[in-house]
Amino acid sequence: MTSSFIHPSVLLIAGALLLPFIRGPLRKPYLFFVPLLALCVVVLNTTLTGNFGVVPFLDWQLVLGRVDKLSTIFALIMALMAVIGTLYGLQVDRAGEHMAAWFYAAGSLGAIYSGDYLSLFLFWEMMAFASVFLVWFRRGPQSLRVGYRYLLIHTIGGIILLAGILLRYQAVGNITFDLLDVAHPELYTWLIMIGFGLNAAMVPLHSWLPEAYSEASFNGAVFLCAFTTKTAVYTLARSCAGMDILVVLGVIMALYGVIYAVMENDIRKLLAWSIVSQVGYMVAGIGIGTDMAINGAVAHAVVHILYKSLLFMGTGSVLYMTGKTKFTELGGLYAKMPATFFFTLIGCLSISAAPFFAAYASKSMIITAGFEQHLNWASWLLMFGATGTFMYNGLKLPYFLFFGSNNCSKETWAKAGDPSWNMLIAMTLGATLCILVGTAPGFLYALLPYAVDYNPHTAYHLLETLQLLGFAALAFFLLKKYVEPVDRICLDIDWLYRQAGCGFLWLIKHPLQWCDTAWGEAYRAVGLSSLMTLSRFWSWFDWHAIDGVVDGLARSVRALGGKVRVLQSGQIQITLYYAFSLAAALLVTFIFYQLL
Amino acid sequence: MTTLIEYLQARIKTVITVCFVLLAVVAGGSLLIDTHHAHTWAEQHVPFFWSLFGFAAAAVIIGVARWFGQSGIQAPTDFYDRSHSTLCEEEE
Secondary structure, three states: OOOOOOOHHHHHHHHHHHHHHOOHHHHHHHHHHHHHHHHHHHHHHOOOOEEEEEEEEOOEEEEEEEEOHHHHHHHHHHHHHHHHHHHHOOOOOOHHHHHHHHHHHHHHHHHHHOOEHHHHHHHHHHHHHHHHHHHHOOOOOOHHHHHHHHHHHHHHHHHHHHHHHHHHHHHHOOOEOOOOOOOOOOHHHHHHHHHHHHHOOOOOOOOHHHHHHHHOOOOHHHHHHHHHHHHHHHHHHHHOOOOOHHHHHHHHHHHHHHHHHHHOOEHHHHHHHHHHHHHHHHHHHHHHOOHHHHHHHHHHHHHHHHHHHHHHHHHHHHHHHHOOOEHHHOOOHHHOOHHHHHHHHHHHHHHOOOOOOHHHHOHHHHHHHHHHOOOHHHHHHHHHHHHHHHHHHHHHHHHHHHOOOOOOOHHHHHHOOOOOHHHHHHHHHHHHHHHHHHHOOHHHHHHOOOOOOOOOOOHHHHHHHHHHHHHHHHHHHHOHHHOOOOOOEEOOOHHHHHHHHHHHHHHHHHHHHHHHHHHHHHHHHHHHHHHHHHHHHHHHHHHHHHHHHHHHHHHHHHHHHHHHHHHOOOOHHHHHHHHHHHHHHHHHHHHHHHHO | OHHHHHHHHHOHHHHHHHHHHHHHHHHHHHHHOOOOOOOOHHHHHOOOHHHHHHHHHHHHHHHHHHHHHHHHHEEOOOHHHHHHHHHOOOOO
16 A cells, blocks of 8 residues: 555554453543544545555456545545544443444445445445444344344345446446446446445435434434445445436435425434435436536535534434434423534524525535526425425424423433533534534535535525525414324335335245145155155165175185184194195196196 | 523514514515526516525425325334234234
8 A cells, every 4th residue: 555645444444443452541532533543644645636555456456545536525524524423422332333333434435435346345335234233233122123124225235236336347347436428328337326326315215214314323323324325425426427317316305305304203213314305415416417516416415414413413412311202202302401402403504504504505506506507497396395404404303302392201301401521512513514614615615526616605695595494484383283293103115125025024934834834744745655665675685685795705704714713723833834835735836837 | 592592482472573574674685686697587587586485385395295194104103013913923
């Protein structure tokens, strides 16, 4: 590996492997130090450009460190997220949970820096297998099943991706991870896009996300909300920019997520639906494919990680303190958790693209790019979705969680309170960055892959946003009773594969089991008796034929031995007599033979 | 923070009035702003366009979500336990 490039994944993996041996008072400083070191390394790598860590493997060149503007901005936000996430979960005692989170972050950074499909695939799978532990560590009644479903879906996605990679290698003859020919898509183009799209939670391959993220541990969800979908956005931006179908899929995601989030009763599942919706904006931006659209998608991915992690930290604090996640079991918490309310509100305003908050600087770039490409239908629908985002995330979440009717039990109310200092510091960090990006997006724009010619702080944009948010809020408060959370679950496409799974189980347990039993009975009735008859014949044959020959031979040898034994009397003169007689007989025979 | 919220809650009517005044100011302001950079004809020529769009979009989303939920998408919390017990009874 070239000395100038240090791979942050190596640090995170080494740090994770050493973590179980670091105990006592050193544990917390160590937990903070390792991701911080990884962030410093990523910052140092920003000074580089080109391919590093080129490793020959069989006939290929693996590129473990491709550094350019696209990989750099994603690596920076992922490394920053590893720091914030670990800081937030500092009091988690289980070393395994931190190890899983670091392996997960290492997989994401590895995939981002990969310049070839093989190393990308390895890091891709590392992400899937590490992240499932963040679901299992919740140790809830459903965690195990949800984790297995998550793993199953991601394994299927991995196989689809691998099939695409292999077909592409067969067609093109190299494994370079670069922009595909999206104007003339081949089968492998579709397979690779679907493989990446599954991780981006593209509808209808999205059901794993709301299910798994709402079931993860309070700390695990903070990591989950950042890495998988945004790494997928990176890979799509790298390989499928300008692919028209992504505009359609992105718009569907944006709207589908909104409708489900409006119906949702679980606060973290609402946020998970919100990820589907927000990633839809990024996917649509990638599909539009112009410089501004790609910039918008990347900028939105970065700010999304900031505000979504802040929101998951806020709701995670509620889960951590009260043990509850349903609106119908919470409410009125502002009085008990004022700091959590404050930070969550900043996250809510940021996702709603309120003026001077994070998404204000990014979401409008994608929508403007759509209008500029004359994709007016897409931009209008994305604006429509943006109104929904404000309604469920900017209004419904804070209103029904921190205000509204107080549905807390006495026990829940007694347990409610702001969380520990490290969680508050992590939220402060996230909130500060959200406001910073929203008010002065210049430093973010400087990191984007293409030169930016866009200013979000115009009078028209300000008034447009204020009107949109203000009158959406008016509609919300007038129609509030129709969005009142109810204690029900929302059926989704996962219903289909759950039913398919149960159908498969039924098929195994009934028709196939019946066939197996019938075969066993037939074997016992026909096969076994035939086999016993045959065995008896072979037993008889063995006893009388094989053993007869062997035993007969043995008996002959024994008889001969008895006769020879008579010759060995132990007297030397008799032995000499036999020996000389035999020699004489042999000599006579030889001479006689020669004479003939 | 808590004190401020309780102060505002005690004067909720005033808060609502102020909000309505702010909405009116924002909507009125949209008539004064230069719209020639707007992307579409509707933005340029329909007065209070984004106010109407925001209100209508929110109302439509609430309506669609409610219709969608009541059409069977919102199910009892033990829905999967019950439906699985039909198909996967031995496992349960």
